Amino acid sequence: MADYQVPLKDMNFLLYDVFNADKLWQSLPTLAERVDRDTAEAILQGCAKIAEQEIAPLSRNGDETGVTFDAGNVTTxxxxxEAFKTYAEGGWTSLGGDPDFGGMGMPKMLTAFHEEMLCSADISFSLYPGLTAGAGLSLAKHGSEALKTRYLTRMYAGDWAASMCLTEAHAGTDLGMIRTKAVPQADDSYLVSGTKIFITAGEHDLTENIVHLVLAKLPDAPDGPRGISLFLVPKFHVNDDETIGEQNNVSCGSIEHKMGIHASATCVMNFDGAKGYLVGELNKGLACMFTMMNFERIGVGIQGLGAAERSYQNALEYAKDRIQGRSLSGVKSPDAQADSLLVHGDVRRMLLNMKALNEGSRALSTYVAMQLDIATYGTGEEQAKADQLVALMTPIAKAFFTDLGFESTVAGQQVFGGHGYVREWGQEQLVRDTRISQIYEGTNGIQAMDLLARKVAGSKGKLVLVFLEEVRAYIQESKNEAMQEFIQPLANATDELADLTEHLLLAAQTSPEELGCAANDYLHVFGYTAMAFVWAKMAEVSLAANDDKSFHESKVRTARYYFSRLLPRCQSLITSAKSGQSALFDIDEELF
Known part of the structure; x- marks a missing residue:
């Protein structure tokens, strides 16, 4: 496996040349006090160093060894x-945290790159701080001042970690069916009882305490999701002097033996009258948890991107070194027994697919992160618009990036040929590790339904218009003749997305099943169109650049590849989406 190298040049290109992050930060008063370009560059360089030197070398052995379980204890x-200790001491656990409780308060545009580096280095490792960061976000937004003071400060310091406890054996996506109960006590605490499954980082030895955010219902709570509340349940009680006390009635019953992410502890967690504390309002727990879940969904999308980048770096190095066969147009390396794999058109297809999709995903991820920053720190109409775009783009970021990430890890494996199928090269690990990203934090089918049924149909198409209007404004402003090779197909794709949206909304009026049948295709059409938008922006900057000609020429040529070979995927997806529900529902159950 190639040594992982953080694509810092591409990250800086996106931040400062394409999206003008430094100017954006200075225009938002809260961020202007926290970050400038020098600070941001130092942060990314520091994170790159720890990802490359401390975390990436652990990945292979972590996969081979996994975690071990013994009488309720999990050993990583x-x-x-040691790596987590170094990571925490470097302040990385506090990067996006609330400054009032010891966090650094860095913008999402920076923390998204931080997450990508960790995921490229080792997805399993990334999950431990990732879950803590997400829980911290939910606690910072919805927790009481007492809970934030006691728990957030230690979480940001890396002394304590966190988990998110939603799923039960009978209740996956349908959280309204959960059975975990919380009984109120005289001291305003609650006794939480129930069993949760598939709990990432539910138990481990990295920190001295673990803070569980648990969904549960009071005995008299309303049925369904309206009766869910959120509770903070620590593994160990915390004494009044902030020292660790006795263990709470929380235990790990077992760990799962999984296809991938072997070094991440996936636990069955038992709560047997464990003492917990309400986060937010009673029966409003799902809204509180969605603060964390939306953070995690974007983070899972970045997992797909991180793995795809690692796959590309591995496959590219291998293709350059491996000699096999001769070029169809004549011998390219006469002094060698064969030419490199790079002379073969199909190998170039796989590598360029990975390159174009990775760089497009990174740009689109940065665009979504920028909207998150504006939604969090902006004001007025810009804030409202960004908030709408975040709602629209979150399911796309999760599902589209992970689908493409899995595609790219499989493509990388294919470049390796038989060597990609054996363990010593590490490529098959990426395939296994990435596969879960299409499943957890809401399966990609659920994300597609969230996009089309809840966000698009639920707003009667108004949310889509926010995005379409931004793209069309960009197209109208682009007068550069050299850009027309990108602008015209972008305009066509935008019109086709608008037409498909209108078609599906109309069809759903008479047959609601149309939405479920077309959702997956629709999400991918939207994803490829949004990626075309950011690829046009990257091409525009690179066409005008006078420095680093090799880098910018690569950008322009990769943009051409995207528009000529990948954006056309939309055509078959649109045909499929418009084919209607009859092909799926005219087959009786007994005919399956």
């Missing part, structure tokens, strides 16, 4: 505890 793979 060799080196993980």
């Amino acid at each position: 793979a060799p080196g993980y505890k």
